[in-house]
Amino acid sequence: MDPIPDLSDEFPxxxxxxxxxxxxxxxxxxxxxxxxxAQMVCSPWRNLCKDPSMWRAIDMGNNNHWNDDELNTICRDAVDRSCGQLVDINLEYFGTDKLLRHIADGSSQLKRLRLVHCYYDISDEGLSEVAAKLPLLEELAISYCPFSKEALKAVGRSCPLLKSLKFNNQDYGLPRIECDEEALAIAENMPRLRHLQLFGNNLTNDGLQAILDGCPHLESFDLRQCFSVKLTGNLERRCAQQIKNLRLPHDSTDDYEFGAELDGYGSFDDDYPSGSSDIDHLSHSDYYEFSDGSNFSDLYDSDYDYDDYYDRNQNFNYGDFYLD
Structure with a gap:
């Protein structure tokens, strides 16, 4: 009879x-x-998960099986575990003014904040109040959240080190109403910007001109789906000279992280009959990089079977099972 193999030699x-x-x-x-x-697997993992260095970056995205109250509670606990070392946080599809205050109160070193589809639970006043507590903030990404020019002004005044801003519009597929208020708020309050994305914004040439004047250090500028901008003549030449990486209104959205179908709106303008301009050669980089900071997608395991996890844990209550 053959001896039973020692599986410890085959599996780590x-x-x-x-x-x-x-x-x-x-x-x-x-x-x-x-x-x-994960922290419930064993004592060594549990102890490691308590280490503040594990919580310098917190990714709270892609959690569709949890309700808002649970996500708010989990996020607060994660922030507390960082013990003030948090520098990077991503909130998607949830969040409140109260949660943002908790993050800011315990994270004076925060450098990167990303808010996606936070809808109406985070107000202009809430973001403005939080910005005043984050003087080291360098990168702010806001996508499809209903913030106004007032919030942008407050961020610009309170965060003098801000170098990267994404302010993406959820109404890019609707008929255009020209408005330069947000562009002017950026131009007048964010002079150190180096990277700017205004996907689907309603700014006009006047707003673009103001940004070029007010943000002299701008290196990359994403104007995709900004169909009220008409790049011609001197303005076109200035953009070509001042901006190293420029994405034009009709440029491809294939590498845009969110869906960008126009559904019949936003037809091409006569100024760009072929979907490009004389400086189109500036806008075809394979990957548009806004910063050299951390990438939350690198921390997220896209192969994990969340449907299976949910089926096995339908009655899971975070408050019942969470271990301090």
Whole structure:
């Protein structure tokens, strides 16, 4: 009879992995999976998940199986675990003024803030109040949130180190109403900007001119779906000379991180009959980079079977199972 093989020689002991390797693996799960699953596996993982260095970046995206109250609670706990070391946070499809205040109160070192589809639970006043507590903020990404020029002004005044701004419009597919208020707020209050994305904005040539004047250090500028901008003549030449990486209103949206179908709106203007201009050669980089900061997608495990996880945990209550 053949001896029983020693399986320890074939399969690694995950508990014997170096601490930094284990940390790297856990970070790919994201904050929700760490706090509701991974930390419960064993004591070494539990202790590692308490380390503040694990929470310098918090990704709260792609969590469709959790309600807003649960996500707010989980996020607060993750921020608390950072012990003031948080520098990068991503909130998607949830968030409140109260949560933002909690983040700001415990994260004076925060450099990167990303808000996506936060709808109406975070107000202009809430974002303005929080900005006053984040003087080191360098990168702000706002996509499809109903903030106005007042919030942009407050951010610009309170965050003098801001170098990257994404302010993307959820109404890019609707008929255009020209408006330069947001562009002027940026031009007058964010002089150190180097990277700017205004996808689907309603600014006109006047707003563009103001940004070029008020943001002299601008290196990259994304104007895709900004169909009220007509780049011709001197303005076209100035953009070509001043902006290293320029995306034009009719440029391809294939590399845009959100859906960008126009559904019949936003037809091409006669100024650009072929969808390009004389400086089109400036706008075909394979990847439009706004910063050299962390990429939340690198921390998210896209292969994880969340449907299976949900089926096995339909009655899971974060408050019942969370371990301090």
């Amino acid at each position: 002991n995950w508990l014997e992995l170096p601490r930094d390797v284990t940390a790297s693996i856990l970070l790919r799960l994201g904050a929700v999976e760490i706090l509701t699953s």
